[in-house]
Amino acid sequence: MPELPEVETIRRDLEQVLPGRTFTDVKINYNGSIKEPSAYAIKKGLPGRQVDFIDRRGKYLLFYLHDSTVMVIHLRMTGRLLLFRDMPALDKHSHVIFTFDNHACLIFHDIRKFGTIYWLPEKRLDIVKGLSALGPEPLTEEFNTNYLYRTAKKRRGQIKGMLLNQSIVAGLGNIYCDEALFLAGIRPDRNSDSISAEECAKLCRAIKEVLKKAIEKRGTTRSDYRDALGNYGLFQNHLQVYGRTGKPCLACGSMLVRKKIAGRSSHFCPQCQK
DNA sequence: AGCAGGACCTGATGGC
DNA sequence: TGCCATCAGGTCCTGC
Known part of the structure; x- marks a missing residue:
């Protein structure tokens, strides 16, 4: 569902709120959304890390963290990333819940469960095959x-x-x-x-x-x-x-x-x- | 190399 | 109301 304009819109929304924030908790209700490393490793490892900025390549969202790791999210067909000031009511499609140091919540919501989440050292982004194989961004000079x-x-x-x-x-x-x-x-x-x-x-x-x-x-x-x-x-x-x-x-x-x-x-x- | 087709999932809609 | 088929914005894998 989300193509470049939708992913870019979400990126801009997140960029207003998340840079400088530190993860305090990660709750994972559906392990299948997590591709690398494991759900357990993300739950244990992400809290305490700070968001620097949020980038986009094609339909991928890239959360650059202060320790040179990157969380990569692809929404595929029905994925949503929803921001809340506090923990909202969750439904059965709320697969991953990230909480931050100001109590803000980011919900990964995905009806069809095709969406994917990775968390990797910046140097290992090549593991995400689709991402490393991407062609030029259509809104740059390189695409002519x-x-x-x-x-x-x-x-x-x-x-x-x-x-x-x-x-x-x-x-x-x-x-x-x-x-x-x-x-x-x-x-x-x-x-x-x-x-x-x-x-x-x-x-x-x-x-x-x-x-x-x-x-x-x-x-x-x-x-x-x-x-x-x-x-x-x-x-x-x-x-x-x-x-x-x-x-x-x-x-x-x-x-x-x-x-x-x-x-x-x-x-x-x-x-x-x- | 590059293409078509199926797989991955759930939900909405329309026909009977 | 229920059942079935079809369709849905994406990508990955297999096999030709």
């Missing part, structure tokens, strides 16, 4: 038309599959892929090597534009996503194609369609997207 074009030419699969591949560009998921491809006028099932340099320039601009606007709107809430204060995002009100199957295209009025592409349900305008 040239890079996109060169990469697209080298591959034979569909453009949508390429954009969802986190080792090619970090942080895009199903919603923002569909939105960016619509803005760029490219069908999601086009073979990536058929896309011209000019179209790549459009696509590169579209990706940056849609992500920036979605961050401004604090992400997209369709069902599960909440920011760290429990609030909805607002970008669902600005979606052009995602979840609008059968409705008129906002640009040309044709009926939008949905088709399974690269294993994911994909939304597009058969008229505007070539």
Whole structure:
């Protein structure tokens, strides 16, 4: 569920509150959320350590601690990180509860239990395979038309599959892929090597534009996503194609369609997207 | 190398 | 009301 804009929104919320705070307690109700080291090791080891700052890479959140260790959290489909001033009422999906020295609570809440938590020395972040394999951040200069074009030419699969591949560009998921491809006028099932340099320039601009606007709107809430204060995002009100199957295209009025592409349900305008 | 498909989980929704 | 199938924003593993 959370893609780059949602994870970035949560990061900014946490950054307001957690730097300088020290963990006092960790309660783990579902051990499966903890990947490395063990639930026991986190419970024993984290209390007493201080948060320096919170970073993001792709859809990963990185809590840099003062002792050069890092807690890494990936929310996958339904994960939430919720901040409270005091211990709140917990439900059955509240899998990990972190308490801080000012009594603030951070709850890792995850209905589908796909989310993952690691705590590692900064030097051992390579253990987190997805994280160390991430491609460039889409909102940096490193991600540009040239890079996109060169990469697209080298591959034979569909453009949508390429954009969802986190080792090619970090942080895009199903919603923002569909939105960016619509803005760029490219069908999601086009073979990536058929896309011209000019179209790549459009696509590169579209990706940056849609992500920036979605961050401004604090992400997209369709069902599960909440920011760290429990609030909805607002970008669902600005979606052009995602979840609008059968409705008129906002640009040309044709009926939008949905088709399974690269294993994911994909939304597009058969008229505007070539 | 790179792709498709299944697995990991729970809940919501729609048809009968 | 119950049962079943289908769908869901992500990633990892296996096998081709």
